[in-house]
Amino acid sequence: MQDSKDNKLELKESLFVYSINHHDADLEMREQLKLAADTQDKLKSSLREVSGLKEWTIIDTCNRWELYGVVDQEDIDERLKPMLTEHFSMNGNPIDEVMMTDNESAMIRHLFEVCSGLDSQMVGETEILGQVKSAFERAQEDKSTGANLNRIFNKAFQTAKWVRTNTEIGKGQVSIGNVAANLGSRIFEDLKECRVLLIGSGEVGTNTAYSLHNRAVKSITITSRNFDKSRSLAKELGAAVLEFDQFKDQLHDFDIVIACTAAPGAILDLKTIKKVMRQRSFKPMFFIDLALPRDIDPKAHKLSQVFIYNLDDISAIANENLENRKSEIQRCRDIIASKAWVTWLEVMRRSRLIKR
Amino acid sequence: MQFHYISAVLFVFALVMHLLLRRSGRPVLWLGSYILFAIGFIFLTGYLYERGSVVRACPLGNTFEIVSFISWSGVLIYLLIGPLFRMTHMGLFIAALLTLCNGLLYAFPGLNAPYDHLLNPSTTWIEFHASLAIFSYGAFALQFLLAVMYLLQYQSLTAKKPHSFFEFLPPLLKLERISLVILVVGFLLLYISLFVGSFTWFTDQGDVSIKKWVISITVCLLYLGLLVARLTHRLIADKFAWLSIVIFLVAVISLIPLSPTGASEPAGTVASQVSE
Structure with a gap:
């Protein structure tokens, strides 16, 4: 088996990925990157x-910004x-965390791991697959992808599904919604009786609201700048809708x-x-800040009875049981590495045929 | 004393059971824990009855007896409220506190110093006053444990490190609610006790020292302040828990100079013979 460097020389077109992600960039840096x-x-x-x-796709989520590409120079x-x-x-100041991987099968392996949730902040989560699919669709609409990236991304989606179905990587508490619900049940006596407000209609927040809804939380209210979107989401969740410019007046509820x-x-x-806490006689309040940049001033966490958890906090908790899944993660990485290698060989073979 | 030993062993057994089940990740059977405490309580009752028969009064003559009586009161309240609030995991904390107290009592035999109850003969009302006051301390001991549990849960949530060990603790609002209920119970018992004591004092002033008065009134006022501050929302959450802990410790420490042996009163022979 030749090493990847030799293979790269044989291949006219080469693959690369630039990545800035949660491994190297902390929450504050990612807030700046998001902007x-x-x-x-x-x-x-x-x-x-x-x-x-020749081809490129950008993946842009709360935890990563990545550029996948094919070049012929x-x-x-x-x-x-x-x-x-x-x-x-x-x-x-330039960001040094922009790292490039030009080892061809490593780029494919990285994409496979991202899609499978292995590279996620909460290892094993599934939301990333939808986010990568959306990013890829946008790239296709922009006509920035071609035969190579189409093949690689489709293989990545297949691999992610295979890993999800055939391994136990997703077993345990890995969704933000689950973690949020568990934290909530450690503060409030009966989660079902809690009144939940969803501010914004982003995918991650919506999924969290669904998790709480599945835990029989009776009262969910949605507010966002896009009132129509709030209304359609509220219909799905059986929730109420609140005008965005009014939510602060009713926050204490x-x-x-x-x-x-x-x-x-x-x-x-x-x-x-502070004002809201006074209005509710300092009854505890649980804020789940899934936005990037953050929606809630982190200084408020110092207030008595105010519990604020952001993306990093919830991910850290979700990964607490990571130790138990370490062997499964390694098994997934091994499977993905072999699938990535096969995909890379296919892409290389196809490229050679085209060249001939 | 055998009854006391058996109850102490049962409480240690309850503690070990809770810890082992927590460690293995298996749920603690509420009934199992309850039965252990109930049997331990019966033996502790046996010990107090035996001592009461000997001294012909409520056995509160030395630190050993006072702590045993407070333990008995705390376990009784737990057995009464346990089924109401389903506080299985509180058993771990009660068992730990009882084990610690019993360990200290056995480690320092001086705490069980003999005393002569005949030097301070008391009336039924005084006995009633004393037993109610100590019974209220049992309630305050439970409230102290709830405050500890609250602070552990609160700290783990604010530090954003909700370690799995604290995961089993009840939710903050539940802990605060039960804590308030027990505080009210303890407060009422203490005030009834104070009323009964005052009534006795009015009829026979000379028997109550100023020191006892000052300490009793101080403890009562501290708990009154705590209750009022909590009911008016001036003191909530962690501050309420911290103050509950401090006031309970003050109340317990204040018992030392009030106990006959703590006040260096002469020890007698009858109690000595029984203790041995």
């Missing part, structure tokens, strides 16, 4: 002009990295608040939460 990522139309225009970049890193570091620079808006800064500051 920069929101302006990535400009970046996409720049990528289209990069010579030699070898000096691509010299041209792409300065562009990316400049785009993601924080207060003028809610025990659990799930925040997942796309606001550029905190929508609930320390002063507001």
Whole structure:
């Protein structure tokens, strides 16, 4: 078996991935990245002009920003990295965490692991697969993908499903909703009687609301800037809808608040939460902040009876039972490595045939 | 004393059972824990009855007896409220506290110093006053344990490290609610006791020392302040729990100078013979 470097020389087109993710970037850095990522139309225009970049797809979630690509020139890193570091620079400082992997099967393996939830902050979670699918669909709409990435991504989706079905990687408490519900039940006597407010209609927040709904929480209210979206979601959950500009006035009525808006800064500051706590006679309040940048001022966690958990906190709890699944994770990695190798060989063979 | 030993062993057994089941991740059977406490309680009752028969009064003559009486009161209240609130895991904390107390009592035999009950003959009302007061301490001991449980749960949630060991603890709101109920029970018992004691004092002033008065009134006022502050929402959550712990410790420490042996009163022969 040849090593990947030799293979790369034989292959005219090579694969790469640039990644900034939760492994290297903390929550504050990811908040800055998210703000920069929101302006990535400009970046996409720049990528289209990069010579030699034949195919590319951007995956942009709360925990990762990744660029998967196919190039037919070898000096691509010299041209792409300065562009990316400049785009993601924080207060003028370049981000060193933009890492490139140009080991071909390693890129495929990385994508497979991402889709299977093995590289997720909460190992084994399933939401990432939907997020990658959406990102890939957007790339297809932008016509930035081609035969190679189409094949690799479709294989990644198949592998993720295989891993989900044939291994026990998803066993245990791995969804944000489960963790949030368990934390809530350690604060409130009866979760069913809690009043839940969902601020924003993002996917992760919605899934969390579904988890609470499945735990028989009777009262769920939804508020978001998009009233129609709130209404359709409320219909599915059997929830109430609240006008976005009114939710702060009624915040004291809610025990659990799930925040997942796309606001550029905190929508609930320390002063507001202090006022709310006084209004509810300092009964405990549980905030689940799933937004990036964060929706709730983290300083409010110091207030008595205020419990704020953000994405990192919940992921850390979900991974507490990671030790028990370590052997299963290694088994999944081994399976994925062999599947990635086979996929890489297929892509290489196909590329050679095209060249011939 | 054999009754006391047997009850102590049963409480240790309850503690070990709770710990082993927690460690293995298996659920603690509520009935199993309840039965152990109930049998332990019966033996502890046997010990107190035996001592009461000898001293012909409520056995509160030395630290050993006072602690045993408080333990008895606490277990009785737990047995009464346990089925009501389904507080299985509270058994772990009660068993731990009882084991600690019994361990200290056995480690320091001086705490069971003999005393002469005949030096301070008392009336039925005084006995009633004393037993009610100590019974209220049993309630406060449970409230102290609930405060400890609350703080463990609260700390693990605020530190965002909800370790699996604390996962079994009841929710914060439940702990606070039960704590308030027990505080009210303890408070009522203490005030009835104070009323009975005052009534006796009015009829026979010379028998009650100023020291006893000051300590009793201070403890009563501390618990009154705690209750009022909690009911008016001026003191809640962790601050309420912390203050509950501090006041209970003050109340327990204040018992030392009030006990006959703690006050260095002369020891007698009758009690000595029985203790041995």
